Amino acid sequence: MSQQLIEKLKGFKVIPVIQINNVEQAVPLAKTLVENGLPVAEVTFRTEAAEDAIRLMREAYPSMCIGAGTVLNAAQVDRAKTAGAEFIVAPGLNPNTVRYCQEQDIAMVPGVNNPSQVEQALELGLTFLKFFPAEASGGINMIKSLLAPYVDVAFMPTGGIGKANVNDYLAIDRVHCCGGTWMVAPALIEAGDWDEIGRLVREAVELVNP
Numbered sequence: 302m303s304q305q306l307i308e309k310l311k312g313f314k315v316i317p318v319i320q321i322n323n324v325e326q327a328v329p330l331a332k333t334l335v336e337n338g339l340p341v342a343e344v345t346f347r348t349e350a351a352e353d354a355i356r357l358m359r360e361a362y363p364s365m366c367i368g369a370g371t372v373l374n375a376a377q378v379d380r381a382k383t384a385g386a387e388f389i390v391a392p393g394l395n396p397n398t399v400r401y402c403q404e405q406d407i408a409m410v411p412g413v414n415n416p417s418q419v420e421q422a423l424e425l426g427l428t429f430l431k432f433f434p435a436e437a438s439g440g441i442n443m444i445k446s447l448l449a450p451y452v453d454v455a456f457m458p459t460g461g462i463g464k465a466n467v468n469d470y471l472a473i474d475r476v477h478c479c480g481g482t483w484m485v486a487p488a489l490i491e492a493g494d495w496d497e498i499g500r501l502v503r504e505a506v507e508l509v510n511p
């Protein structure tokens with residue numbers, strides 16, 4: 302991942318992890334994020350709407366930082382890149398998918414949660430990694446333990462992060478940003494509750510930028 306993109310993600314500090322079920326929710330959600338100070342999204346390929354959602358968000362907000370999450374194979378990499386994603390995120394580390402992203406010259410942030418996976422990632426030339434599932438894998442203590450020996454590694458913790466603990470993670474050196482769904486819960490998106498999402502986004506931005 303380019304240092305420029307890493308710096309961009311660091312600047313946001315919080316990356317909304319989004320599950321979109323209906324493509325018509327994409328642009329209103331992007332509008333809500335942009336207008337409330339968080340022009341970034343990781344749109345997960347957990348749903349069939351993800352590809353078109355990324356495309357519509359990119360068309361409506363060309364400068365928004367949009368990534369694709371839950372990308373598990375080369376075909377999904379192609380679909381995400383074609384739709385306009387500028388980075389790829391995965392729950393785990395699949396060397397084949399990582400190598401394919403490198404061949405396609407698109408940034409890839411695989412998920413890891415133990416030393417062997419970190420060393421696999423280093424072997425693949427990656428140093429910016431998703432720590433997932435963060436809380437279930439030992440949380441703050443685990444991520445500090447992983448950062449100690451691997452002095453070139455930085456993390457984006459995701460999984461069980463919310464208002465109560467996000468700043469605990471961000472306080473750790475080499476934790477660049479955190480992923481989370483708390484401000485973009487699928488139920489709120491499904492309900493089209495853009496006011497509540499906007500409030501939660503503003504609250505999150507203020508929380509991590511005291």
Ligand SMILES: O=C(O)C(=O)C[C@H](O)[C@H](O)COP(=O)(O)O
Nearest residue numbers: 318370371392460461462481482
């Ligand atoms: O689907 C993926 O690729 C994932 O990595 C899973 C999501 O990032 C986590 O489920 C977010 O966890 P919460 O913020 O606790 O809801």
